[in-house]
Amino acid sequence: MxxxxxxxxxxxxxxxxxxxxxxxxxxxxxxxxxxxxxxxxxxxxxxxxxxxxxxxxxxxxxxxxxxxxxxxxxxxxxxxxxxxxxxxxGKPTIVDLNKKTCIIGGGVGNAISFAILKHFNHHNQDVIYVGGFKKLNEVFYASAIETMVTSSYFYVEEGNDQYLVGNVLKDLKTIIESHNIAQVYCAGPLLMMAAVTEYCKDLNVDVIVSLNPIMVDGIGMCGGCRVELTDGVAFACLDGPEFFGHDVNFESLRQRNLMYDDDDYVKGEPT
Ligand SMILES: Cc1cc2nc3c(=O)[nH]c(=O)nc-3n(C[C@H](O)[C@H](O)[C@H](O)COP(=O)(O)OP(=O)(O)OC[C@H]3O[C@@H](n4cnc5c(N)ncnc54)[C@H](O)[C@@H]3O)c2cc1C
Ligand code: FES
The missing domain is CATH 2.40.30.10 (Translation factors)
Structure with a gap:
């Protein structure tokens, strides 16, 4: 090989x-x-x-x-x-394994969330999983995830008989409250992560987001992945890609990503 x-x-x-x-x-x-x-x-x-x-x-x-x-x-x-x-x-995940956690994935962000789910699983910690996809033919890993958690909720935006219809925000407040969630992990389109962060602020729940800014070198030399935080500036490739959602200036990140392209995953509608 x-x-x-x-x-x-x-x-x-x-x-x-x-x-x-x-x-x-x-x-x-x-x-x-x-x-x-x-x-x-x-x-x-x-x-x-x-x-x-x-x-x-x-x-x-x-x-x-x-x-x-x-x-x-x-x-x-x-x-x-x-x-x-x-x-x-990048830095290893900053999730707290001892907190009751809800993991959210949107679109291809479910791959990133799946890696974090495996981390909890490896440490014998159960989590609640919420996954969202735009279309039925974009769903992946759902069956595997269902076998790894006691409660999972999968949403597809288009009408279908297999999953819940809608997006990950639809029942989020109820899910967080009914499962006594203390920490939310979220990976997906930027607007989805911003919206989830707002929900968590209102409910006084910690939220960790995996950011996806433009990266050129990935080793801290180009400045491409600059993220504005409440207490200064960070580089996602060195200091992230995970950050506490409450600290992130999502609007400035959205503006930066828009300079490059209009793709959903980067600019993104909630999924
Ligand atoms: C830390 C991190 C982890 C990621 N993990 C995944 C993953 O596991 N799976 C996945 O599908 N995607 C992931 N992405 C996004 C992925 O890097 C982009 O989809 C990819 O670079 C697009 O390249 P392209 O040439 O196909 O598209 P392009 O035509 O170059 O661009 C299409 C879109 O991708 C964005 N993009 C382009 N280059 C980059 C770049 N270097 N960094 C970030 N965004 C870029 C552009 O803004 C544009 O919106 C991750 C991004 C980051 C920052
Ligand atoms: S990708 Fe160049 S500084 Fe982070």
Whole structure:
């Protein structure tokens, strides 16, 4: 097996792919909440993806195809060797394992939330899981998650017979109150994380968000991932990607992301 070689790659749902990459020994140093930077070809751009799972020598990534780099990665096949895979990057998760927790995922953010769910599971802590997707054919990991928690709620915006219809905010207040939630973890579109943070403020519940600003180098040199916090400025690649939602200036982050593109996951409608 060669370094950065694709062990397996397949579609999980519409435009959502899962890939396992052989990265050698650094896979053993990965902690929940961390990410890596990947470059498919020498001429390609470096972009960040969350490390969803690991073995002793491999990492699993889940990504949504939204632009050129993710499309090229999705067209790779088993045995291909990626030009560069740099990790693990960012700080490990800041969740408190001892607090009654509700984990929320929106769209491809469910991959990031799944990694945190596995962290709680590994420490034998039950959580409440709330997942949201725009369309039925975008749902992934729901069956696996249902077997890992005692209570889960899955929402799909379009009408369907399988899941609740709506978005993750629909019953959130009731879920938080009825389960005595003390901490919420949220990964997904920016507007969804901002809205969840507002709910949590009103209910006096801690909230941790996994931010997705533009990253160029992923190692603190370019300033691309600058995040405004109540007490100053942070860089998501070094100080994050997780932050306490109450500290984040979501509006300035939205403005920065808008400068680059109009994709939902980055600018994002609540999912
Ligand atoms: C810490 C972190 C973890 C992430 N984890 C995941 C994940 O697990 N799965 C997943 O599907 N996506 C994840 N993302 C988002 C992912 O990096 C972007 O979707 C990807 O870079 C898009 O590249 P592209 O060339 O396909 O699209 P482009 O055509 O370049 O852009 C499409 C959209 O992606 C945004 N984008 C482009 N480059 C970056 C970049 N370097 N950093 C952030 N956003 C960018 C643009 O603003 C635009 O809205 C994560 C982002 C961050 C910051
Ligand atoms: S990605 Fe360059 S400073 Fe964070």
């Amino acid at each position: 060669k370094l950065n070689q694709i062990i397996a790659i397949h579609a999980l749902a519409n435009s959502i792919f899962e890939a396992e990459i052989y990265v050698g020994e650094w896979a053993q140093n990965v902690q929940a909440g961390q990410f890596l930077m990947v470059r498919v070809h020498a001429q390609g751009e470096r972009f960040p993806l969350t490390i969803v799972a690991t073995t002793h020598t491999s990492v699993t990534l889940v990504f949504r195809v939204i632009g050129q780099s993710t499309r090229i990665l999705s067209e790779s096949v088993q045995g291909d060797v990626l030009y560069e895979v740099l990790g693990p990057l």
